[in-house]
Amino acid sequence: TGVYVLNGPNLNLLGTRRPEVYGSTTLSTLEELCREEATRLGLDLVFHQSNHEGRLIDWIHEAGARVKAGESIGAVFNPGAYTHTSIALHDAIEGTELPVVEVHISNVHRREAFRHHSYISPIARGTIVGLGVDGYRLAIDALHRMSLR
Ligand code: DQA
Numbered sequence: 001t002g003v004y005v006l007n008g009p010n011l012n013l014l015g016t017r018r019p020e021v022y023g024s025t026t027l028s029t030l031e032e033l034c035r036e037e038a039t040r041l042g043l044d045l046v047f048h049q050s051n052h053e054g055r056l057i058d059w060i061h062e063a064g065a066r067v068k069a070g071e072s073i074g075a076v077f078n079p080g081a082y083t084h085t086s087i088a089l090h091d092a093i094e095g096t097e098l099p100v101v102e103v104h105i106s107n108v109h110r111r112e113a114f115r116h117h118s119y120i121s122p123i124a125r126g127t128i129v130g131l132g133v134d135g136y137r138l139a140i141d142a143l144h145r146m147s148l149r
Helices: 027-040 053-068 080-084 087-096 134-148
Strands: 002-007 044-049 072-078 100-104 126-129
Touching: 002 027, 002 053, 002 134, 027 044, 027 134, 053 072, 053 087, 072 134, 100 134, 126 134
Parallel strands: 002 044, 002 072, 072 100, 100 126
Antiparallel strands: none
Protein backbone atom coordinates (compact mmCIF):
# COMPACT_ATOMS: atom_id res chain seq x y z
CA THR A 1 0.00 0.00 0.00
CA GLY A 2 1.19 3.49 -0.80
CA VAL A 3 0.81 7.05 0.35
CA TYR A 4 1.23 10.17 -1.79
CA VAL A 5 2.95 13.37 -0.70
CA LEU A 6 2.27 16.17 -3.20
CA ASN A 7 3.84 19.62 -3.13
CA GLY A 8 2.77 22.62 -5.16
CA PRO A 9 4.46 25.72 -6.56
CA ASN A 10 7.69 27.13 -5.13
CA LEU A 11 8.18 24.27 -2.68
CA ASN A 12 11.21 23.26 -4.78
CA LEU A 13 12.79 26.36 -3.20
CA LEU A 14 12.39 24.95 0.30
CA GLY A 15 15.48 25.62 2.43
CA THR A 16 16.48 28.82 0.63
CA ARG A 17 13.14 30.65 0.26
CA ARG A 18 12.32 32.76 3.31
CA PRO A 19 13.91 30.38 5.87
CA GLU A 20 12.49 32.56 8.69
CA VAL A 21 9.02 31.50 7.48
CA TYR A 22 9.57 28.02 5.99
CA GLY A 23 12.69 26.81 7.84
CA SER A 24 15.98 25.53 6.45
CA THR A 25 14.97 21.97 5.48
CA THR A 26 15.29 21.36 1.75
CA LEU A 27 12.75 19.50 -0.38
CA SER A 28 15.09 16.51 -0.72
CA THR A 29 15.56 16.33 3.07
CA LEU A 30 11.78 16.63 3.45
CA GLU A 31 11.40 13.70 1.06
CA GLU A 32 13.79 11.66 3.24
CA LEU A 33 11.81 12.54 6.39
CA CYS A 34 8.58 11.46 4.68
CA ARG A 35 10.23 8.27 3.42
CA GLU A 36 11.35 7.40 6.97
CA GLU A 37 7.83 7.91 8.33
CA ALA A 38 6.22 5.91 5.51
CA THR A 39 8.70 3.06 5.95
CA ARG A 40 8.04 3.02 9.70
CA LEU A 41 4.34 2.52 8.91
CA GLY A 42 4.97 -0.06 6.16
CA LEU A 43 3.85 2.28 3.37
CA ASP A 44 5.40 2.94 -0.05
CA LEU A 45 5.94 6.66 -0.59
CA VAL A 46 5.15 8.49 -3.82
CA PHE A 47 6.65 11.98 -3.49
CA HIS A 48 6.16 14.73 -6.09
CA GLN A 49 6.54 18.49 -6.46
CA SER A 50 5.35 20.65 -9.35
CA ASN A 51 4.97 24.32 -10.12
CA HIS A 52 2.16 23.47 -12.56
CA GLU A 53 -1.47 23.23 -11.52
CA GLY A 54 -2.41 20.67 -14.21
CA ARG A 55 0.41 18.35 -13.17
CA LEU A 56 -0.89 18.42 -9.58
CA ILE A 57 -4.40 17.67 -10.86
CA ASP A 58 -3.10 14.66 -12.81
CA TRP A 59 -1.35 13.30 -9.69
CA ILE A 60 -4.56 13.77 -7.67
CA HIS A 61 -6.48 11.77 -10.29
CA GLU A 62 -3.78 9.07 -10.21
CA ALA A 63 -3.79 8.95 -6.40
CA GLY A 64 -7.60 8.82 -6.34
CA ALA A 65 -7.61 5.88 -8.76
CA ARG A 66 -5.01 4.05 -6.66
CA VAL A 67 -7.09 4.57 -3.51
CA LYS A 68 -10.16 3.17 -5.31
CA ALA A 69 -8.04 0.16 -6.37
CA GLY A 70 -7.03 -0.40 -2.72
CA GLU A 71 -3.40 0.39 -3.54
CA SER A 72 -3.07 3.67 -1.64
CA ILE A 73 -4.43 5.30 1.53
CA GLY A 74 -4.52 8.91 0.30
CA ALA A 75 -2.42 12.00 -0.09
CA VAL A 76 -0.66 14.59 2.02
CA PHE A 77 -0.98 17.79 0.02
CA ASN A 78 0.71 21.16 0.34
CA PRO A 79 -0.80 23.11 -2.58
CA GLY A 80 1.37 26.20 -1.93
CA ALA A 81 -0.26 29.39 -3.19
CA TYR A 82 -2.79 27.34 -5.24
CA THR A 83 -4.44 26.74 -1.85
CA HIS A 84 -5.81 30.25 -2.04
CA THR A 85 -6.74 30.32 -5.75
CA SER A 86 -7.51 26.90 -7.21
CA ILE A 87 -11.08 25.77 -7.70
CA ALA A 88 -9.63 23.19 -10.13
CA LEU A 89 -7.62 21.49 -7.35
CA HIS A 90 -10.69 21.60 -5.09
CA ASP A 91 -12.75 19.91 -7.83
CA ALA A 92 -10.06 17.28 -8.52
CA ILE A 93 -10.04 16.18 -4.86
CA GLU A 94 -13.82 16.34 -4.58
CA GLY A 95 -14.31 14.46 -7.87
CA THR A 96 -11.92 11.63 -7.03
CA GLU A 97 -12.94 11.44 -3.33
CA LEU A 98 -9.22 11.26 -2.58
CA PRO A 99 -8.55 11.33 1.19
CA VAL A 100 -6.34 14.40 1.62
CA VAL A 101 -4.59 15.90 4.62
CA GLU A 102 -3.72 19.49 3.75
CA VAL A 103 -0.39 20.70 5.12
CA HIS A 104 1.08 24.18 5.38
CA ILE A 105 4.56 24.60 6.78
CA SER A 106 3.90 28.14 7.97
CA ASN A 107 0.99 29.28 10.11
CA VAL A 108 -1.03 30.84 7.29
CA HIS A 109 -3.48 32.31 9.82
CA ARG A 110 -0.90 34.62 11.31
CA ARG A 111 0.19 35.84 7.86
CA GLU A 112 -1.43 38.03 5.17
CA ALA A 113 -5.23 37.94 4.90
CA PHE A 114 -5.01 36.49 1.36
CA ARG A 115 -3.57 33.30 2.91
CA HIS A 116 -6.48 32.85 5.33
CA HIS A 117 -8.87 31.31 2.82
CA SER A 118 -8.29 27.80 1.47
CA TYR A 119 -10.19 26.18 -1.41
CA ILE A 120 -8.76 22.85 -0.23
CA SER A 121 -9.77 22.81 3.46
CA PRO A 122 -13.52 22.21 2.86
CA ILE A 123 -12.79 18.93 1.03
CA ALA A 124 -9.74 17.85 3.12
CA ARG A 125 -10.07 15.23 5.88
CA GLY A 126 -7.97 17.54 8.03
CA THR A 127 -5.49 20.37 7.91
CA ILE A 128 -2.13 20.87 9.63
CA VAL A 129 -0.71 24.38 9.64
CA GLY A 130 2.24 26.10 11.25
CA LEU A 131 4.14 23.07 12.56
CA GLY A 132 6.95 23.32 10.02
CA VAL A 133 8.00 20.30 7.96
CA ASP A 134 6.98 18.12 10.92
CA GLY A 135 3.42 18.59 9.64
CA TYR A 136 4.13 16.14 6.79
CA ARG A 137 5.14 13.36 9.17
CA LEU A 138 2.06 14.00 11.31
CA ALA A 139 -0.14 14.00 8.19
CA ILE A 140 1.24 10.64 6.95
CA ASP A 141 0.58 9.23 10.42
CA ALA A 142 -2.98 10.66 10.40
CA LEU A 143 -3.78 9.09 6.98
CA HIS A 144 -2.41 5.78 8.22
CA ARG A 145 -4.63 5.91 11.34
CA MET A 146 -7.67 6.82 9.19
CA SER A 147 -6.97 3.82 6.94
CA LEU A 148 -7.17 1.48 9.95
CA ARG A 149 -10.68 2.45 11.04
C1 DQA B 1 2.41 27.38 2.19
C2 DQA B 1 1.61 28.65 2.51
C3 DQA B 1 1.13 29.33 1.25
O1 DQA B 1 0.39 30.52 1.59
C4 DQA B 1 2.30 29.73 0.39
O2 DQA B 1 1.85 30.30 -0.82
C5 DQA B 1 3.23 28.60 0.12
C6 DQA B 1 3.55 27.68 1.21
C7 DQA B 1 3.04 26.76 3.44
O3 DQA B 1 3.46 25.60 3.35
O4 DQA B 1 3.14 27.40 4.48
O5 DQA B 1 3.78 28.46 -0.98
O6 DQA B 1 1.54 26.41 1.60
